[in-house]
Amino acid sequence: MEIKPFDKAEIQAFRMETTGTANRIHLNNAGAALPPDIVVNTMVDFLREEALFGGYETEAKYRAQLNHTHTLIAQLIHAHPDEIALVENASAAWDIAFNGLHFQQGDEVIVSEMEYVSNVLGLLNAQKLYGIVIKMIPNDAEGNFPVNDLEAAINVRTKLIAVTHVPSTAGNVLPVAAIGEVARKHNIVYLLDACQSVGQMPVDVQAIGCDMLAVTGRKYLRGPRGSGFLYVRRQMLDQLKLLFFDGRTVSSVNQQDFVVRNDAQRFEWYEKNFAVILGLQKSVEYVLNIGIERIWQRIQSLAFLFRQRLRELDGITVHDQGDELCGIVTFSVSGVPAATVKTKLAAKNINVHIGIAKSTLYYMNRKGLDGIIRASVHYYNTEEEIEVVCRELRTVFL
Ligand SMILES: Cc1ncc(COP(=O)(O)O)c(C=O)c1O
Known part of the structure; x- marks a missing residue:
């Protein structure tokens, strides 16, 4: 399928619809992207209506529209609306899925070296609570996730494959569909952290073959902070235990018992x-x-x-490695702490982020990295902005 590139007028239109692009170069899209104005205005209008007419009354007025959220998310990731639960962030989504599994002593969980700190903590907690075994598969020398090593690591104790589509502090994309094929072949549950990929690249849960998918709203989706969702394949719903309850969890309740609702909204x-x-x-x-x-x-x-321009600058090391790279660009400036780079760029209205070792523990420790600069581009950024950032880096540090 031929994909039509955006022309300059389209990029300009996206920028006009995003007030935040007017005064700064925002390269922290992997932190929280700038939302389109329509996102902000919708929320402000809704809050005003709540204040004027009452929270429950406003909810009732917008009930059909609110329900449509599941449908649109399902459309984006090729799922069914019944398989979507709205949660506050990707960590919450991952936790509900992971901790919903029934672990036993000796169960093995295979992960990539790109797991985010929330996931690593969940794994370590399950190691303490149930005695699970964490098997981490490092990237190969070229920075690719070795699918063959994953398959070789599987045995009768393998309970779960839990990997991250796009890491927090590196630009590589994991081969999630190939991982899904292995998971299906061996009939192993597959949990995907798609926190940094949904909104950035096509994510099709059917093509990937994952059973659960954890996503946040504020990053590449350009949604509000404090939003996210969990996808749970229909066949998996009843295999996950419920971790919390309120009236929404159930379709009916009496003094003796309750019936859990039959869709993923049981997790909301x-x-x-x-x-x-x-x-x-x-x-x-x-x-x-x-x-x-x-x-x-x-x-x-x-x-x-961006990576090409950075590599042309003496004293800058680009860290991203792998066959498929995304909008997350990570680098260091020789002899200059990442915090100094961030502060100096911020003074020029350029937003970047610092990736610390804790955030992607296995990978950063193996590479001996800490405090790298993460500059993440979105489609509304421009070639001119990249030139400005590289010029600033050259002028200030090199
Ligand atoms: C790869 C990855 N997974 C999970 C998370 C956690 O997302 P949240 O902060 O929405 O819980 C992050 C956050 O940066 C992330 O980069």
Whole structure:
């Protein structure tokens, strides 16, 4: 399928619809992207209505529209609306899925070296509580996840494969569909952390073959902070124990017993920030209107240019490695602490982030990295912005 690149007018239009792009170069999209104005306005309007007419009354007025959020998310990841639960962030989604599994002493969980700190903590906690065995598969010398090593690590005790699609502090993309094939072949449950990939690249849960998927709203989806979702394949629903309950968990309850509702909304709380839910919905709609394939193509080409320009600068080391790279660009400036780079760029209205060792523990420790600079591009960034950032780096540090 031929993908039509964005022309300059389209990029300009996206920027006009994103007030935040006017005064700064935002390269912290892997932290929290700038939301389109429609996302912000939808939330502000909703909050105003709540204040004027009452929270429950406003919820009732927008009930059908609120329900549509599950449908749009399902459309984006090729799932069924019944398989989506709205939660506060990706860690919550991952926790509900992971801790919902029934672990026994000696169960083995295979992970990549790219797991985020929340996931590593969940794994270590299950190691303490149940005596699970964590098997971490490091990337190969070229920075790729070795699918053959994954398959070789599987045995009768393997309970779960839990990997991360795109890591927090590196630019590589894991071969999640190939991992899914292995999971299916050996009939092993597959949990995917798609926190940094949904909104950045096509994510199709059918093609990937994952059973559960954890996502946040504020990053590449350009949604509000405090939003996220969990996908649970229909066949997996009843295999996960429930970790918390309220009236929304059940379809019926009496004094003796209750019946759990038959969709993934059993994993949601009733009480939510409904303004945030509508904001998330608008951000998903925005992606769907643009087309995720076009977004992904644009991000890849901007990140390619960025890495190329950085490599031309003496004293800068680009850390990203692997056959497929994404919008997360990580680098160090020789002899200059990452915090200094961040502060100096911030003084020029350029936002970057510092990736610390804790965040992607296995990978950063193996590579001996700490305090790297993460500059993550989105489709609304421009080639000119990249040139400005590289010029600043050259002028200030090199
Ligand atoms: C790869 C990855 N997974 C999970 C998370 C956790 O996401 P959240 O902060 O929404 O819980 C992050 C956050 O940066 C991340 O980068």
